[in-house]
Amino acid sequence: MRAHTEYLTFHTKKRRELVHLTPMLEGILARSRVDEGFMLVSAMHITAGVFVNDDESGLHSDILKWLEKLAPSGLDYEHHRTGEDNGDAHLKSMLVHHEVIVPVTAGRMDFGPWQRVFYAEFDGQRDKRVIVKVMGE
Amino acid sequence: MRAHTEYLTFHTKKRRELVHLTPMLEGILARSRVDEGFMLVSAMHITAGVFVNDDESGLHSDILKWLEKLAPSGLDYEHHRTGEDNGDAHLKSMLVHHEVIVPVTAGRMDFGPWQRVFYAEFDGQRDKRVIVKVMGE
Amino acid sequence: MRAHTEYLTFHTKKRRELVHLTPMLEGILARSRVDEGFMLVSAMHITAGVFVNDDESGLHSDILKWLEKLAPSGLDYEHHRTGEDNGDAHLKSMLVHHEVIVPVTAGRMDFGPWQRVFYAEFDGQRDKRVIVKVMGE
Numbered sequence: 001m002r003a004h005t006e007y008l009t010f011h012t013k014k015r016r017e018l019v020h021l022t023p024m025l026e027g028i029l030a031r032s033r034v035d036e037g038f039m040l041v042s043a044m045h046i047t048a049g050v051f052v053n054d055d056e057s058g059l060h061s062d063i064l065k066w067l068e069k070l071a072p073s074g075l076d077y078e079h080h081r082t083g084e085d086n087g088d089a090h091l092k093s094m095l096v097h098h099e100v101i102v103p104v105t106a107g108r109m110d111f112g113p114w115q116r117v118f119y120a121e122f123d124g125q126r127d128k129r130v131i132v133k134v135m136g137e
Numbered sequence: 138m139r140a141h142t143e144y145l146t147f148h149t150k151k152r153r154e155l156v157h158l159t160p161m162l163e164g165i166l167a168r169s170r171v172d173e174g175f176m177l178v179s180a181m182h183i184t185a186g187v188f189v190n191d192d193e194s195g196l197h198s199d200i201l202k203w204l205e206k207l208a209p210s211g212l213d214y215e216h217h218r219t220g221e222d223n224g225d226a227h228l229k230s231m232l233v234h235h236e237v238i239v240p241v242t243a244g245r246m247d248f249g250p251w252q253r254v255f256y257a258e259f260d261g262q263r264d265k266r267v268i269v270k271v272m273g274e
Numbered sequence: 275m276r277a278h279t280e281y282l283t284f285h286t287k288k289r290r291e292l293v294h295l296t297p298m299l300e301g302i303l304a305r306s307r308v309d310e311g312f313m314l315v316s317a318m319h320i321t322a323g324v325f326v327n328d329d330e331s332g333l334h335s336d337i338l339k340w341l342e343k344l345a346p347s348g349l350d351y352e353h354h355r356t357g358e359d360n361g362d363a364h365l366k367s368m369l370v371h372h373e374v375i376v377p378v379t380a381g382r383m384d385f386g387p388w389q390r391v392f393y394a395e396f397d398g399q400r401d402k403r404v405i406v407k408v409m410g411e
Contacts, residue, residue, distance in 0.1 A: 112181030
């Protein structure tokens, strides 16, 4: 069994932003030398997410608007009594989920034709990390 | 370590439909000869999902209505400027999540009494695939 | 490869309640003697969830209110024709998701500074189980 771990750091210009991870993940997978196994891609913060969907800018705009509708910013969240103002970012992170598992077959991410991996930042403009861990053989 | 991969193809009659996967997964697990490990069940499309819940038809109807309420079809999504009309299916896929990991213990899916796995189609009436990958020993 | 499985049982006093799992999971991980791998933490019931977020009581209150808004109790769900009254708990479970994978590096849960694991009970006041399975070496 082989395990390989790398960490990615993102510092987005906007508070909410989607970052396409697939090319970086392909590089990590190659370095892992795993042919058969699982690749975990997981945000290390509780105001960010990782998801799989289409690399289409209109859809990305739809996703961010939809998340704002279901988990609005600017509400009087109890979490804000701690001095924070990012209650919505925690809820958006829960909706999107903070991690995905990518199947690895014959040394490649075993995805359908349109599947791509994205990091979803909901409280950015500072360093945030993602762990990528490949396990297999 | 052992890895075993199979692909399932679904072609639903309706655009939105739930398909019960558990019996198929039990067959795949038996063929994998894995006793201890994880089974990943993951949609290979970005307008479908995989989830674990109860095999009860009333609940399934509730789930489809609820997803339509939270991620409605018929809205003027930006994604539709590409010529597509399935923006809602992408959002429903994100809500449901596109994959689950099933624990495997003593050669069986280690589930509670009511847990079953479902494929959730949100833009069907054509061939769509699901990957099932078992890893363990 | 090493696999280690334990089961946790919860019996919450309230119907809806969040339970902090991280200290229990650290104990299980130590007993597993796995240094590099994945830890699956998965509810064995379809009216409960497992998620990663902040251990902050105001936020926990926000999360429970938000879930009630997006998946309300007291509606006339079709599932209730079976005699059940917990349709909302099934939908809340789907929103939160029933499982997480924790990366394990150098024998520790490889989390960011604020990440903690919680069991989310949506239909409690009776025994409910969570499976924890660690796989790696």
